Amino acid sequence: MEWMAWTWPTAIFFMVIASLLITFTVLAIRFPETPRIGVLRIETTRGDRLFITLLGSAFINLAWLGLTDMVQWWALGVCAVYAFLVFRYV
Amino acid sequence: MEKTVNQKAWFLVLPVLVLVAFSAVIPLMTVVNYSVQDTFGNNQFFWAGLEWFKEMLRDDRMWDALGRQLLFSAIILLIQIPLGVFIALNMPKKGFWVSFCLVVMSLPLLIPWNVVGTIWQIFGRVDIGLLGYTLAALGIDYNYTSDPFAAWVTIIVMDVWHWTSLVALLAYAGLKSIPDAYYQAAKIDQASRWNVFRYIELPKMMGVLMIAVLLRFMDSFMIYTEPFVVTGGGPGSTTTMLSIDLVKMALGQFDLGPAAAFSIMYFLVILLISWVFYTVMTNLDKREG
Numbered sequence: 001m002e003w004m005a006w007t008w009p010t011a012i013f014f015m016v017i018a019s020l021l022i023t024f025t026v027l028a029i030r031f032p033e034t035p036r037i038g039v040l041r042i043e044t045t046r047g048d049r050l051f052i053t054l055l056g057s058a059f060i061n062l063a064w065l066g067l068t069d070m071v072q073w074w075a076l077g078v079c080a081v082y083a084f085l086v087f088r089y090v
Numbered sequence: 091m092e093k094t095v096n097q098k099a100w101f102l103v104l105p106v107l108v109l110v111a112f113s114a115v116i117p118l119m120t121v122v123n124y125s126v127q128d129t130f131g132n133n134q135f136f137w138a139g140l141e142w143f144k145e146m147l148r149d150d151r152m153w154d155a156l157g158r159q160l161l162f163s164a165i166i167l168l169i170q171i172p173l174g175v176f177i178a179l180n181m182p183k184k185g186f187w188v189s190f191c192l193v194v195m196s197l198p199l200l201i202p203w204n205v206v207g208t209i210w211q212i213f214g215r216v217d218i219g220l221l222g223y224t225l226a227a228l229g230i231d232y233n234y235t236s237d238p239f240a241a242w243v244t245i246i247v248m249d250v251w252h253w254t255s256l257v258a259l260l261a262y263a264g265l266k267s268i269p270d271a272y273y274q275a276a277k278i279d280q281a282s283r284w285n286v287f288r289y290i291e292l293p294k295m296m297g298v299l300m301i302a303v304l305l306r307f308m309d310s311f312m313i314y315t316e317p318f319v320v321t322g323g324g325p326g327s328t329t330t331m332l333s334i335d336l337v338k339m340a341l342g343q344f345d346l347g348p349a350a351a352f353s354i355m356y357f358l359v360i361l362l363i364s365w366v367f368y369t370v371m372t373n374l375d376k377r378e379g
Contacts, residue, residue, distance in 0.1 A: 003120075007127065066144070
């Protein structure tokens with residue numbers, strides 16, 4: 001595993017992603033849902049909304065990094081608001 | 091009767107999961123690990139945080155390459171999708187010529203990328219290439235090694251030659267799956283050729299066209315070998331696409347950290363655009379259906 005050059009921050013990052021995927025898989029099995037149509041006018045399930053959240057969060061973080069010199073943790077706050085909006089309205 | 095629940099079938103998926111883990115997930119994780127560190131070789135790494143991402147995001151070189159890449163993919167899709175559909179519509183539906191056309195259409199797809207590049211590199215040369223020599227004889231100033239416009243035209247025509255068959259074959263498969271009853275109904279209604287295309291053929295082809303758009307977008311967005319062989323990214327850096335730039339950075343300069351950050355952003359852009367294409371086209375399909 002040494003060749004993979006692991007660090008604690010990246011390990012935590014992947015653990016968070018893995019636990020999100022496991023949680024949403026369990027939720028999908030235990031509480032199946034029908035897709036809904038939100039503000040984007042596209043059908044989405046919980047899994048789709050998670051994907052939109054994660055992909056959007058990656059771009060929010062990149063934009064924050066490229067456009068501002070402020071601390072990166074604030075971008076995480078913006079991502080949390082974005083995630084709430086996606087799960088509520090998309 | 092009670093439905094039997096058997097989860098053993100999941101074990102059949104295991105080989106694929108292992109394959110994907112080793113070919114995609116583990117390499118991607120490694121790239122993420124590299125992107126936050128610096129190395130001078132010898133498997134020694136030093137924490138760099140988000141520095142490489144910041145450096146890459148503020149580097150004009152990456153934005154220029156991204157611009158060229160998006161332009162290239164847009165041109166490729168705008169030419170290959172309509173042209174592929176047009177060819178499919180005009181291919182014979184019955185008889186000997188069906189097999190003949192299918193074989194001829196498949197030929198460019200069987201040629202390896204580097205060979206395609208070499209073919210077009212020679213084909214376009216003004217001294218010995220048929221294309222370059224003919225254009226020069228006609229008085230057209232064409233030199234893909236010194237003129238950016240000629241270089242772009244060459245790599246676009248080369249890609250169209252190489253990959254339009256794929257779109258045509260997929261569209262043809264979509265057309266062949268349409269039952270005759272649809273055409274008969276259109277005939278009874280005296281539908282025009284355009285209306286048959288618009289309301290029968292196009293909606294029925296939408297599924298395969300979606301695959302064609304996705305495949306062509308992803309392939310063209312990751313193009314490396316053909317332009318590298320033909321132009322080497324030049325003249326200057328006018329045909330340096332993202333992958334060429336990335337390889338120069340990772341292998342030429344051995345800047346693994348910045349190259350890893352670059353790769354992740356490249357991956358995210360491909361993921362975003364592919365998702366947008368997929369979502370738009372599947373939703374269009376549902377509405378048409």
